[in-house]
Structures are given as structure tokens and as C-alpha cells.
Amino acid sequence: MLLSALDGAWRVLLAGLLLGSGLPILFALGVKSLAWANGDLPDRPANRAGKVIAVALFAIVLLAVLLGISYIVAHGLGYTLVWNGPLPSFTAK
Numbered sequence: 001m002l003l004s005a006l007d008g009a010w011r012v013l014l015a016g017l018l019l020g021s022g023l024p025i026l027f028a029l030g031v032k033s034l035a036w037a038n039g040d041l042p043d044r045p046a047n048r049a050g051k052v053i054a055v056a057l058f059a060i061v062l063l064a065v066l067l068g069i070s071y072i073v074a075h076g077l078g079y080t081l082v083w084n085g086p087l088p089s090f091t092a093k
Helices: 002-038 049-076
Strands: 079-083 088-092
Touching: 002 049, 049 079, 049 088
Parallel strands: none
Antiparallel strands: 079 088
């Protein structure tokens, strides 16, 4: 019984770290990449790669937020979000 409780605890901890601090860290790195692209960082010239990295990081954060919102809305409407392949889909409960 203790092992199953610890198993659930580490899963909650991992989800909290990924979603609680992981997404804000990705967003902050995206903002810093934009500063790098514009040449706003000290001792660093402007670089085009910063914009590409920023767009990729912001896209990851946006997709995670949209997935969370769709999960909440799906459960409110009586559906469940399932992964049948690379994209999620809604199925009736």
C-alpha cells in the first residue's frame, strides 16, 4: 500500500514540475530568445535564430494551454480526451 501511494506521489510531483514550473520556464526562454533576436542582450549581437527558437517555444506553451483548456471543456460537456495516434480526440463518456 505504501508503494502505491509513493507511485502516485511521484507522478503528481512530476506533473507539477512539468506544468507548474516547466511551462513558465519555456515562456521565459522564449522571451529571452526574442531579446537575443533583437540584439537587446548585452555583449551579444542580434541573431535570427533567436526568433525561430522563440516561435518554437511559444508554440509549445500555446499548445499545452490549448490542450489543458480542451481537456476541461471536454469533461464539462460529457466527453473525454483520448490519444488515438498523434492527435487527441474527443469521445463520449
